[in-house]
Amino acid sequence: MEMIQIVGLGLIAAILSLVLKEQKPIFAFLIAAFAGIAIFLFLIGKIGTIIDTLEQLAAESGIQTIYLKTILKIIGIAYIAELGAQTVRDAGQEAIASKIELAGKVLIMVLAIPIIGIIIETVVNLLPA
Numbered sequence: 109m110e111m112i113q114i115v116g117l118g119l120i121a122a123i124l125s126l127v128l129k130e131q132k133p134i135f136a137f138l139i140a141a142f143a144g145i146a147i148f149l150f151l152i153g154k155i156g157t158i159i160d161t162l163e164q165l166a167a168e169s170g171i172q173t174i175y176l177k178t179i180l181k182i183i184g185i186a187y188i189a190e191l192g193a194q195t196v197r198d199a200g201q202e203a204i205a206s207k208i209e210l211a212g213k214v215l216i217m218v219l220a221i222p223i224i225g226i227i228i229e230t231v232v233n234l235l236p237a
Contacts, residue, residue, distance in 0.1 A: 114147055140198045148191060178223060182216050189213075 121143030129136040159180060166176040189212025193205040 110150075114150065117143055117146060137199050141195050144191060144195055144198075175223065178219055182219050185212050185215050185219070189215075 121139050125136040125139045128139065162176060162180070163173065166173060189208055193208040193212075196205040196208060
């Protein structure tokens with residue numbers, strides 16, 4: 109049922125955006141942006157449930173929570189960068205959207221460096237001396 113609501117909101121926003129695009133392009137963009145934000149806010153509760161479940165699984169398996177939190181931050185950055193870039197693309201600003209994506213990739217690499225270091229250290233320790 110929730111997916112029907114999301115699709116309904118998206119379709120209504122798309123139709124309104126198309127109708128307004130000719131006379132008031134700024135309003136068409138605002139409708140599209142608000143629809144994207146509304147859908148994202150609608151999903152935050154679901155994302156919270158997923159995070160809680162993953163934290164519980166990590167605790168039960170003995171995985172250090174720092175790794176899980178880092179991976180969740182990376183996933184969050186990816187989703188937020190994608191949402192931001194697509195919203196800016198809707199406004200016709202491809203260059204700015206590309207910069208948002210680049211910033212997201214750089215921030216992901218910054219967060220991934222400690223995990224990459226641990227993986228390399230583990231591999232080196234497994235190799236015979």
